[in-house]
Amino acid sequence: MPLARLTPEGARTEAMTKHPMRHTPAQGSGKRPVAPEVLEATVERIGREVLHLETLKTRRADSLDFHELAVWRVRDALEEAFRAGMRAATDSRGK
Incomplete structure (x- = not known):
């Protein structure tokens, strides 16, 4: 079931996509x-190195996906995601 976003006024808007923050x-x-x-x-690296997950790809099996x-x-x-964002922002300012 897709999640719905609320506007500041509280009205429902379009359903959120798979990656609403992108x-x-x-x-x-x-x-x-x-x-x-x-x-x-970057996301895959954080998943592997910090969360110790083999992959972030959906494999359609509860034992593999949860x-x-x-x-x-x-x-x-x-x-780590915050630090990566800060590094990216700093790098883009220098260009």
């Missing part, structure tokens, strides 16, 4: 979008 910056914002292959490689993770591992992964 977007490209508004035109004229001065921000450079991250290349999809760089994003994918994992128990300690909250500290999830926190570590979120912190």
